[in-house]
Amino acid sequence: MIVPIIFLIICVVGSFFTGLPFSFLLDEMVIRLARNLVLVVSLILPVVTGLGLNFAITLGAMAGQIALIIITNYSIGGLNGFLLSILISTPFAILFGYLVGKVLNKAKGKEMITSMVLGFFANGIYQLVFLLLCGTIIPIKNEKLLLSTGIGIINTIDLADIKYSLDRLIPISKYPIATLLVSVVLFIFLHFFLKTKLGQDMRAVGHDMEIARVSGINVERTRIISVVISTLLAAWGQIIFLQNIGTLNTYGSHEQVGLFAVASLLVGGATVQKASWKEALLGTFLFHLLFVISPLAGQHLLGNAQIGEYFRVFVAYGVIGLSLVLHAWEKNKSKTRLGEIKE
Amino acid sequence: MKEFIDRLGFPRFIIIVFLICLMALAVYLNIPLSDLVSDMLVRFGMNAILVLAMVPGIQAGIGINFNLPLGIICGLIGALISIEFKLSGFLGLFVSILIAAPLAAIGGYLYGKMLNSVKGQEMTVGNYVGYSIVSFMCIFWLLAPFKSPELIWAYGGNGLRVTVSLESSISHVLNNFLAFNIGKITIPTGLLLFFAIFAFIVWVYSQSSRGLSMRVAGSNGKFAQSNGINVDKQRIKGTVISTVLASIGIIVYSQAFGFLQLYNAPLYSAMPAAAAILIGGASLKKATIVHVIIGTILFQSLLVVALPVINVIAEGSMSEVIRVIVSNGIILYALTREGGKAA
Numbered sequence: 001m002i003v004p005i006i007f008l009i010i011c012v013v014g015s016f017f018t019g020l021p022f023s024f025l026l027d028e029m030v031i032r033l034a035r036n037l038v039l040v041v042s043l044i045l046p047v048v049t050g051l052g053l054n055f056a057i058t059l060g061a062m063a064g065q066i067a068l069i070i071i072t073n074y075s076i077g078g079l080n081g082f083l084l085s086i087l088i089s090t091p092f093a094i095l096f097g098y099l100v101g102k103v104l105n106k107a108k109g110k111e112m113i114t115s116m117v118l119g120f121f122a123n124g125i126y127q128l129v130f131l132l133l134c135g136t137i138i139p140i141k142n143e144k145l146l147l148s149t150g151i152g153i154i155n156t157i158d159l160a161d162i163k164y165s166l167d168r169l170i171p172i173s174k175y176p177i178a179t180l181l182v183s184v185v186l187f188i189f190l191h192f193f194l195k196t197k198l199g200q201d202m203r204a205v206g207h208d209m210e211i212a213r214v215s216g217i218n219v220e221r222t223r224i225i226s227v228v229i230s231t232l233l234a235a236w237g238q239i240i241f242l243q244n245i246g247t248l249n250t251y252g253s254h255e256q257v258g259l260f261a262v263a264s265l266l267v268g269g270a271t272v273q274k275a276s277w278k279e280a281l282l283g284t285f286l287f288h289l290l291f292v293i294s295p296l297a298g299q300h301l302l303g304n305a306q307i308g309e310y311f312r313v314f315v316a317y318g319v320i321g322l323s324l325v326l327h328a329w330e331k332n333k334s335k336t337r338l339g340e341i342k343e
Numbered sequence: 344m345k346e347f348i349d350r351l352g353f354p355r356f357i358i359i360v361f362l363i364c365l366m367a368l369a370v371y372l373n374i375p376l377s378d379l380v381s382d383m384l385v386r387f388g389m390n391a392i393l394v395l396a397m398v399p400g401i402q403a404g405i406g407i408n409f410n411l412p413l414g415i416i417c418g419l420i421g422a423l424i425s426i427e428f429k430l431s432g433f434l435g436l437f438v439s440i441l442i443a444a445p446l447a448a449i450g451g452y453l454y455g456k457m458l459n460s461v462k463g464q465e466m467t468v469g470n471y472v473g474y475s476i477v478s479f480m481c482i483f484w485l486l487a488p489f490k491s492p493e494l495i496w497a498y499g500g501n502g503l504r505v506t507v508s509l510e511s512s513i514s515h516v517l518n519n520f521l522a523f524n525i526g527k528i529t530i531p532t533g534l535l536l537f538f539a540i541f542a543f544i545v546w547v548y549s550q551s552s553r554g555l556s557m558r559v560a561g562s563n564g565k566f567a568q569s570n571g572i573n574v575d576k577q578r579i580k581g582t583v584i585s586t587v588l589a590s591i592g593i594i595v596y597s598q599a600f601g602f603l604q605l606y607n608a609p610l611y612s613a614m615p616a617a618a619a620i621l622i623g624g625a626s627l628k629k630a631t632i633v634h635v636i637i638g639t640i641l642f643q644s645l646l647v648v649a650l651p652v653i654n655v656i657a658e659g660s661m662s663e664v665i666r667v668i669v670s671n672g673i674i675l676y677a678l679t680r681e682g683g684k685a686a
Contacts, residue, residue, distance in 0.1 A: 052467075103675070103679060106679040107678050107679045109463065110466065110467075110678055112464075112467040113409075113466045113467040113470060113678065114675065114678045114679065116467075116470065117671050117674050117675050117678065118671075118675060120614075120667065120671040121667075121668065121671035121672055121675050123667065124664055124665075124667035124668035124671060124672075125668060127660075127664045127667070128661075128664050128668065131660065131661065131664065132661060132664075304485065304501055306485060306501065307482055307485055307486075310478060310481040310482045310485070311482060313478045313481070314475060314478040314479050314481070314482065316478075317471055317474035317475040317477075317478050318475040318478070318479070320471045320474075321468065321471035321472045321474065321475040322475075324461075324464065324467055324468045324471055325457065325460075325461055325468055325472070327464075328460070328461035328462075328463065328464035328468055329460045329461055331463075331464075332460060332461065332462055332463070
């Protein structure tokens with residue numbers, strides 16, 4: 001619990017220096033929680049299954065963006081457009097998740113670095129498809145989507161047609177009630193899912209692959225299912241995120257998804273081996289609070305907003321680095337102890 | 344034929360075929376080959392020491408040193424200090440190296456200590472420690488007390504420039520040293536000689552008894568331990584040499600490039616170096632100077648030839664996309680091979 005407490009202290013001290021009214025911060029946090037929670041939650045199952053932090057949720061985000069580009073191509077907006085994009089992203093996400101799972105099964109013990117490189121690699125393929133193949137091999141109906149040369153998708157796509165389609169579905173207050181409800185439903189689903197046979201299998205695989213195998217669990221299959229669900233949730237999470245933002249940065253929106261989601265989860269006190277909805281909720285809140293206040297705090301304290309900007313990036317990377325170090329360190333320590341007993 | 348591909352290695356086969364196709368296209372498109380060959384030589388020389396930095400890390404058993412940015416930042420600091428004191432030419436180059444190398448040795452020592460407590464997760468940890476250091480140094484570049492007008496923004500703006508021109512200091516000192524022309528091809532003798540010196544040192548070291556114990560520690564820790572080799576110490580040694588080589592490598596790279604790149608530039612610098620040595624035939628467990636030379640030639644040639652050829656047939660950023668796909672693809676391939684077999 002030490003990590004969230006440290007962050008809480010930094011946030012409290014920092015928000016004191018921003019000079020922002022408390023109500024503004026609270027509003028901002030509700031919005032940010034609503035749009036980021038599903039993405040952060042998508043990381044939980046791979047952690048439970050022992051794959052560590054799935055940096056390859058980038059591929060899920062890509063599946064979501066592919067669906068958004070398709071509905072924009074056919075100019076379908078509103079709630080229908082939103083639901084359709086969820087529907088279209090599903091087969092893509094399942095396919096991507098299956099491939100990621102296959103690759104990660106070949107890199108046991110190195111899943112995290114592999115999932116990260118896989119994210120970079122997939123980003124290259126994604127750019128190849130949308131820069132070179134769209135407008136040439138893949139026909140695009142909506143000419144507004146294409147670059148002036150007629151080849152490749154434009155850099156920023158306006159999603160005004162589906163903006164707030166989920167957030168403002170239940171218009172009883174200014175807050176995105178429907179989106180928060182979706183997140184809560186997801187939390188409950190996850191809670192009960194982990195109690196099912198499949199969920200228990202995942203726990204067993206995460207605890208010890210060999211013991212799980214001996215007790216008759218298909219380890220490879222369980223790991224793949226875990227990654228598929230993670231990728232699927234990331235795809236939906238990215239659509240929810242972008243319907244709030246309202247513009248799709250074709251070649252950039254997905255790049256930082258893995259980084260920010262992982263950092264959020266870890267700030268909440270999760271580790272490489274243990275994560276639940278509680279850490280996701282707390283971590284998303286603290287990380288995004290820090291995200292909002294650090295440029296302003298930098299401006300007020302040091303007279304330079306840029307320092308705050310760099311500081312929050314440093315925090316994102318630093319918290320991941322630190323928790324990876326601590327985790328590997330503890331694991332090695334327990335290993336040495338066991339070794340001493342054996343000798 | 345199949346036997347030939349097996350001996351050559353599948354990824355290398357693909358890359359050589361791809362390279363030959365691009366060469367043929369270049370001839371067909373009337374792109375002057377002499378320019379391409381000159382570029383290849385320069386690109387080889389400027390990247391080779393950074394690739395060489397991967398060798399001691401892999402030999403000592405820490406795998407791919409994804410924390411190359413640590414050494415690179417020490418190199419940048421060395422170069423910045425030498426510019427601050429208005430040094431230029433060979434004096435500037437050597438002073439940069441003399442400042443950078445001890446810094447890198449200290450940094451590498453501390454980092455090696457840390458790696459010893461996270462055995463098995465060196466690559467993931469290294470990657471995020473590297474990212475953290477780069478983002479932390481972004482704040483440092485903003486606040487660092489440099490005064491030279493070459494280094495800081497002329498007016499407005501805080502801190503060091505994003506790119507520092509080396510025009511009046513060490514730009515091209517090695518490239519131009521003893522350079523001569525064969526036909527239209529320029530041979531950057533100094534650059535190639537400088538690499539040869541370091542390659543020779545690393546080779547001699549790895550053949551010596553000290554180098555041998557480092558390699559034994561890296562390939563089989565238990566066996567080394569039973570022969571009285573202090574594995575942890577050998578790993579630190581490998582990390583220190585790798586970091587020092589990276590710091591020298593970036594100075595050589597920058598003098599050929601003509602600019603120092605600060606802030607986020609070192610973030611992904613480990614990727615191309617890792618890709619090059621893996622393309623050359625190294626694995627996560629085994630790397631030699633031959634792998635460095637073959638890999639750097641193949642990878643850099645591919646990039647040099649791809650740029651003009653692809654610019655003719657597609658959008659400008661396409662060669663960057665190819666770089667991303669090739670470099671991450673080869674790292675992915677190496678990570679998913681069983682037991683660290685050659686890529």
